[in-house]
Amino acid sequence: MKIHVDLKENGYDIIMEHGVLANVKDYVDLNRKVMVITDEGVPLEYATSVVAQCAEGYLHVVPQGEDSKSLSVFKEICEDLLEQQFSRKDCIIAIGGGVVGDLSGYVAASYMRGIDFIQIPTTTLSQIDSSIGGKVAINLDEVKNIIGAFYQPKIVIIDPDTLQTLPKRHYINGLIEALKEGLIYDESLFNLFEAGDIYKDLDQIIEKALYVKKDVVEKDEKEQHLRKILNFGHTIGHAIESYYHLSEYLHGECVAFGMLYFIEKEDIKKRVLAIYDKLGIKASAPYDPDTVYGLLCNDKKAAHGSVSIVKVKEIGKAEIQDMKLEEVRVLLKG
Numbered sequence: 156m157k158i159h160v161d162l163k164e165n166g167y168d169i170i171m172e173h174g175v176l177a178n179v180k181d182y183v184d185l186n187r188k189v190m191v192i193t194d195e196g197v198p199l200e201y202a203t204s205v206v207a208q209c210a211e212g213y214l215h216v217v218p219q220g221e222d223s224k225s226l227s228v229f230k231e232i233c234e235d236l237l238e239q240q241f242s243r244k245d246c247i248i249a250i251g252g253g254v255v256g257d258l259s260g261y262v263a264a265s266y267m268r269g270i271d272f273i274q275i276p277t278t279t280l281s282q283i284d285s286s287i288g289g290k291v292a293i294n295l296d297e298v299k300n301i302i303g304a305f306y307q308p309k310i311v312i313i314d315p316d317t318l319q320t321l322p323k324r325h326y327i328n329g330l331i332e333a334l335k336e337g338l339i340y341d342e343s344l345f346n347l348f349e350a351g352d353i354y355k356d357l358d359q360i361i362e363k364a365l366y367v368k369k370d371v372v373e374k375d376e377k378e379q380h381l382r383k384i385l386n387f388g389h390t391i392g393h394a395i396e397s398y399y400h401l402s403e404y405l406h407g408e409c410v411a412f413g414m415l416y417f418i419e420k421e422d423i424k425k426r427v428l429a430i431y432d433k434l435g436i437k438a439s440a441p442y443d444p445d446t447v448y449g450l451l452c453n454d455k456k457a458a459h460g461s462v463s464i465v466k467v468k469e470i471g472k473a474e475i476q477d478m479k480l481e482e483v484r485v486l487l488k489g
């Protein structure tokens with residue numbers, strides 16, 4: 156399957172094909188220096204099989220987990236590129252989840268003010284969400300994605316076969332971003348979670364989620380307004396993720412917490428909670444409201460005492476409403 160993301164200067168294709176990892180050379184110019192970046196939790200054969208297809212391939216493995224989205228790991232990769240004398244005509248390939256993709260993308264956006272970047276996502280989250288749309292970033296002092304850029308990949312190559320080795324908790328974690336997209340944009344995607352099978356319907360879930368993100372990013376690449384809907388659940392979700400030091404709960408699990416605060420109707424909330432039960436995920440985590448409030452003020456949608464909050468009043472439809480931060484503090488206490 157091929158989906159084209161149509162952006163004026165920097166549109167690109169998303170290729171989704173079982174077994175495509177063996178043929179990356181058919182889609183990407185590998186006759187140059189290529190730095191393949193992965194993390195230690197991703198089966199190494201995924202990266203080595205791509206390095207083997209390169210004229211001059213290099214492999215950089217980072218530790219798994221959020222701590223790799225850091226200035227220190229960013230610096231290590233940049234130093235590696237410099238040492239191997241990478242030029243502007245060379246490229247970076249990210250093979251992994253959202254951590255590897257966000258980190259590698261920010262390196263690609265920064266090194267020599269930008270070199271080619273290719274995403275080969277290997278988690279449900281990165282195949283559904285993080286590999287497209289161009290949001291690349293690292294964390295700073297446990298604040299999520301506070302240093303970053305909008306930097307689109309040249310191509311995204313999705314091999315669903317790589318998900319076969321993904322641990323179940325991470326498999327479920329990534330699906331929450333697709334559930335989010337069903338709630339804010341595509342009721343048929345939501346219905347797949349309510350009535351479908353998250354294993355048998357996986358390709359359909361990924362495809363529908365990709366079309367949601369494609370549609371929204373094409374309309375508002377740099378998140379001036381509409382794209383904020385993709386941040387549904389993230390205002391409180393990111394704050395709770397940081398509250399737990401980016402380690403206790405996974406990103407999608409925190410988004411699941413955050414979404415519930417802004418689903419207006421009780422009957423819809425009940426349907427979402429039934430899906431959480433089906434997925435085996437928690438609906439909340441204990442926290443100190445004032446601490447979470449302090450973290451929430453770092454939200455990139457906040458300014459001058461207010462924050463753009465995404466709300467769902469009907470399934471498949473999101474609204475963006477500016478709320479006083481103080482109102483959100485009251486909500487957190489309630």
Ligand SMILES: NC(=O)c1ccc[n+]([C@@H]2O[C@H](COP(=O)([O-])OP(=O)(O)OC[C@H]3O[C@@H](n4cnc5c(N)ncnc54)[C@H](O)[C@@H]3O)[C@@H](O)[C@H]2O)c1
Nearest residue numbers: 196197219252253254277278280284285290317320321406
């Ligand atoms: N840029 C965006 O638009 C965007 C969107 C959503 C989330 N994110 C970010 O993505 C990150 C979360 O990404 P994630 O959930 O993919 O986590 P992750 O990148 O940490 O990967 C999850 C775990 O699975 C392992 N893994 C990856 N692929 C595997 C495979 N095929 N088989 C076995 N193990 C594998 C990794 O080593 C890691 O331990 C967060 O930092 C979040 O902020 C970014």
Ligand SMILES: O=C(O)C(=O)C[C@@H](O)[C@H](O)[C@H](O)COP(=O)(O)O
Nearest residue numbers: 284288290300332382385386389455
């Ligand atoms: O693509 C977007 O826009 C999103 O908001 C997707 C989110 O799922 C993702 O977690 C993103 O990284 C959060 O963006 P941020 O601007 O809050 O860091």
Ligand SMILES: [Zn+2]
Nearest residue numbers: 332389406410
């Ligand atoms: Zn997210």
